[in-house]
Amino acid sequence: MRRGSLTVHVALLTTAVATVAVLLTGAFAWWVIRSTSEAQERDQLAAQAEVLSRTPPLAAAMLGRQERIAGPTGTMLARVRSSGEVEGPAAEVVTASRRAALLSGEEVSATATLNGRHMLVEGVPTPAGGGLVLAQPMSTVDEASARMRTRLLLPLSLGLVGSALAGALLARRLARPLTSAAAVAHRLAEGERGLRVGTHGPTEVAELAGALNSLDAALARSENRQRDFLLSVSHEIRTPLTTVRGYAEALADEVVTGDEVPAVGRVLTGEVQRLETFVGDLLSLARLEADDFRLEVTGVDLGSLLTRLSDVWTPLCARHGVGFRTERCEGPLMLRTDGFRVRQLLDGLIENALRVTPAGGPLVVAVRPRAGGGAVLQVRDGGPGLTEEDAAVAFERGALTTRYRGVRPVGSGLGLAIAHRLTTRLGGTIAAEGRAPEGGACFTVRLPAEPPTSAASVLRASR
Incomplete structure (x- = not known):
């Protein structure tokens, strides 16, 4: 039409x-x-x-x-x-x-x-x-x-013509900035960046122009982050692929033989596992950002969940010389949430903390009731901690990995982004603090007593 x-x-x-x-x-x-x-x-x-x-x-x-x-x-x-x-x-x-x-x-x-x-x-x-x-x-x-009526016809006619001309001028004045804004929007859709729309005109038109200018800046920032993330992804994939290719060529050319083969196999296995972890993180993040993501909401006792978590992570941390402990309230702490996703969230934060915690350092997982309902979960470590600038970008994909590659142990760069998205899906919030009582970083998750109801993201299960 x-x-x-x-x-x-x-x-x-x-x-x-x-x-x-x-x-x-x-x-x-x-x-x-x-x-x-x-x-x-x-x-x-x-x-x-x-x-x-x-x-x-x-x-x-x-x-x-x-x-x-x-x-x-x-x-x-x-x-x-x-x-x-x-x-x-x-x-x-x-x-x-x-x-x-x-x-x-x-x-x-x-x-x-x-x-x-x-x-x-x-x-x-x-x-x-x-x-x-x-x-x-x-x-x-x-x-x-x-x-007298004959004399009146002329001024009335002039008033009508003048009103029509004034309307045309007003329409042109209103339409000109809108046309300009529409042209800029089309150029933004075609991929151009760094465009500006003049903010003159009526308040509403100026607000539209300001919104387009903000959109242009936001798109530029987002695309720069995506570009940096893709560069980070390519770097993460290239390194293990280069290692795998080098050892595979060595095996094919029979440069590696005899007793060296098991050691090479272990290296290849480690690199392949690294690739699997990275690809798995990418898939997890993609699923979390999908519109058809579902939660299995049931009654969950966070105290029992913390016990099972401790049974798994205590020996794993001990292998690295890290002391793992939990802090909890007395009695059960019940929430209506997805226990599997809460466990996935804590596992990701603990894995991230364990990577940077030196031998002899502590790693603490704390759970306590939240005022007004819900719960507060904390993962604290004895690692190097975060600066204020680090905490501000901690949940951006690959931000800390790019910043600290070669300085401290880093992962795929997706772990904290996954934790942030998981927390959002659970209806909660997550915050990073640079210094915990244990000396390292502190990640605090606040979960509601029950996730917000949404047919697109929550699937209730009665048990």
Whole structure:
């Protein structure tokens, strides 16, 4: 469906509004002009009657002379004598009530029909008693109204044209920054970066421009991170592949023979396991970021989970000379969550901590209730810790691996990103602190009493 441009829509809308406003104004002015013309004619007729009432015997002659000078106006006169007798061409318009009003000294202002014509009637009392009445055809009001209405058409037309032009200019002013913003959005979609949209114009347009500028900066940052991550991935894969290829060629060329073969096999096995770990981390992160990720929500006792965790990690840490211990509250600590994913989260944090903790150092996993419901999980180590800059980017993919490769033991660079995504899926938050009481880093996970319900991400299981 083809849509009209915003400029056309705004111009048409403003023109329509202006047309309605002009029509309403014209209708009101039409009525006002008629009322004003009638009031002016009545004032003039009343003033004329007032002048003639001072010399009633000469009134007819004076009126006739005035008409001879100014031209026929159709004005007719009636005289009410003090005795109540009515005489003159306009005697028919002097009703009993009007005659009584004049005899009592009151003025008369009315309309009447005389000889089939609609007339304005104005009467004033005379000094000697009685009164003088003038009747003027209503056609004089119509003529005056027509003249004034003719003069009104031009300003109304100019107002309508001016409104249409103003609407077109306004539409262009509004549409220009929007068109510019749309062009920038299309260029962003095509992959261009470093574009800027001017933030002039109305507030809403300026906000849109600012949002596009922010989007451009965010896309640039995101793509730079992705580029750095891909470089990191290629580096992580290239090293074990180079080792595997070198030893494979050595075996194929029979450079390695005899007693050297088992040692080479162990090296190849280690490199392949390294590749498997890295690919597994990539797949885990991809699954966590998928829209169809599911949680198996059940009742979980974190105390029991911590016991099973200790049974596994205590001997593993002991092999590296690291002292593993747990801190927990007394009694069960129940949550409605996915126990498998919580265990996966803790395993990843412990593995990351064990990698950097030197022999003789501690590794602590603590679990305690959270105020208001839920639980707080901590993994603390006695390693080198993190700087404030490290903590700020700890959960970005490959950030710490790139920073500390060759300085301290590093993994695939995905472990902490997986931990962050897992925590988010569980409805919790995770934070990194540079210094723990044990001297190393501290990772704190806060889980709710129950993950937020979402049909797309949570599958409840009743057990």
